[in-house]
Amino acid sequence: MTELPGSNLGPCIGKVAAAESDKSSKPVCAGVQGRIFGFGPVFVAASVWTLLLSLCHLAAGQGFYDAYRSGGGRDGRPTTLDSGAMLKFLSHAPEDLCSNSANFAANRWLARYCGGGGGGGGLEERLVHAGLLNGHRICQMMFKNERWNCTFQHQFLNTGYPQASFVWAITVSKAVEELVMACRRGQPGLECRCFSRRAGSGGGSGRGGRSRRSPADVAAEPSRSAAELRSLDPQTIGEKYGKPAIPTCDDNLSLASRRVRKFFGDNRRAAIEQAGFRELLNFHNRRVGHLVARKSQTQICNCLGISGSCTKRFCIRGLTRSSGHIERNLHDLFQRSVFVRPPPTSPVSEPTSPTSSRRRVDRRDRRRGRSGSRRRRGGRRRRQLRLLNFDLGTGRSHRVKKRLLAYSVEPPNFCESSWTNGFHGVSGRTCNNSLASNERGSCAHLCCGWNRFDRLYLSHSAWCNCSMLYNPIRVHCERCVKVKEMHRCR
Numbered sequence: 001m002t003e004l005p006g007s008n009l010g011p012c013i014g015k016v017a018a019a020e021s022d023k024s025s026k027p028v029c030a031g032v033q034g035r036i037f038g039f040g041p042v043f044v045a046a047s048v049w050t051l052l053l054s055l056c057h058l059a060a061g062q063g064f065y066d067a068y069r070s071g072g073g074r075d076g077r078p079t080t081l082d083s084g085a086m087l088k089f090l091s092h093a094p095e096d097l098c099s100n101s102a103n104f105a106a107n108r109w110l111a112r113y114c115g116g117g118g119g120g121g122g123l124e125e126r127l128v129h130a131g132l133l134n135g136h137r138i139c140q141m142m143f144k145n146e147r148w149n150c151t152f153q154h155q156f157l158n159t160g161y162p163q164a165s166f167v168w169a170i171t172v173s174k175a176v177e178e179l180v181m182a183c184r185r186g187q188p189g190l191e192c193r194c195f196s197r198r199a200g201s202g203g204g205s206g207r208g209g210r211s212r213r214s215p216a217d218v219a220a221e222p223s224r225s226a227a228e229l230r231s232l233d234p235q236t237i238g239e240k241y242g243k244p245a246i247p248t249c250d251d252n253l254s255l256a257s258r259r260v261r262k263f264f265g266d267n268r269r270a271a272i273e274q275a276g277f278r279e280l281l282n283f284h285n286r287r288v289g290h291l292v293a294r295k296s297q298t299q300i301c302n303c304l305g306i307s308g309s310c311t312k313r314f315c316i317r318g319l320t321r322s323s324g325h326i327e328r329n330l331h332d333l334f335q336r337s338v339f340v341r342p343p344p345t346s347p348v349s350e351p352t353s354p355t356s357s358r359r360r361v362d363r364r365d366r367r368r369g370r371s372g373s374r375r376r377r378g379g380r381r382r383r384q385l386r387l388l389n390f391d392l393g394t395g396r397s398h399r400v401k402k403r404l405l406a407y408s409v410e411p412p413n414f415c416e417s418s419w420t421n422g423f424h425g426v427s428g429r430t431c432n433n434s435l436a437s438n439e440r441g442s443c444a445h446l447c448c449g450w451n452r453f454d455r456l457y458l459s460h461s462a463w464c465n466c467s468m469l470y471n472p473i474r475v476h477c478e479r480c481v482k483v484k485e486m487h488r489c490r
Helices: 006-021 030-038 040-060 062-069 083-091 108-114 123-142 154-158 162-184 215-220 226-231 234-241 253-264 269-275 277-295 325-335 355-367 374-384
Strands: 298-304 312-318 388-391 396-399 453-469 474-489
Touching (some): 083 108, 123 253, 123 325, 154 277, 277 325
Antiparallel strands (some): 298 312
């Protein structure tokens, strides 16, 4: 298409105006007019396209733009569950989240979960949501005597602190546990199938249904014989014992983990790789939560018989809430969390580029005599989703163990609040002045030093000095004013 010089349009427009005033005159600059009006459909299409983009931006809200900027795909959806939506899930009950349209109007992820305000997603999503709330509540109980007590804003989840890594891991673990518990009690609508562990197979997400387990895991989880698996079949047990209301098969953690990954968007592996180092770090810590849930399984036994006798004893492997294995295992990993540094080719604010690692894989495969086989492509895909740590001393990157929590920023002391990083500090927290200075929850530790707390005296009246009186029989009590001393951080 030929461009029109701007300097030639002025005289022509004047001649066109003169021709319009004189109806009998012939059209002038007809060729130029044809070129001008030939641009009309292009201008109209561009205007309509701009208007549609503006309307889409207004409909999706600023949260949609933030999600796209933090790693969303071209379809407008965030790559994984973004921090804003995650905070909504952690601060609202499933029945309350979608009742207020303000919660999901500006976030595409929440709008999809709520279904336009229609009641909070499906059964699986509501169970995962309940697990997230349970994980956040347990996190607050575990850190109630620390300066950071697991209360935060959505910015905190993307800071790269070890505490943020712990939040991602424990919420995922508890979401898996919630789904497993629902499947065990026979929740209608979940369509849970039994998990059978045969010789040489596992319940992982690897190819062919096999997981890459270490020899220690194989030794800790002995496989069952075919006869034992047939004896634990629900149909066989129902024919003999009349459909007992006890679990008769192992918890299917693989199925629960797949559903939780779908909820978080972790099944979009290629998009996660292109999202950036920080998104890959959060994905790594969520994967640790899945592994900890699988590691925390214990043996659960139940008996069948008349009058409490154990005629038949059923033992399965699964998760139990009362054992606290998930909490202890994650707390140990939190104490041993490792610091990682992004490679120079993948800064935090820019998407990663797997080109260099792909070239290294190609060169190594050529040395081993491999071609572009399916095995090489599968191995390359797994390498791209492994978190790398850059060593400043050697100038090389190495993989981070997938069973360890990782963080990329050294945590502060959390004494002062930070709106940028989304934590509140210790101001207003209550402490115990009777504890030693090195104990958790003491005023010296919690308030970041001595003389950084205030004494408060709260008075309240209560019944006291009660006695039994006769003739007539009655109870006589007095009203006493009790004063309680409290300490609060400044």
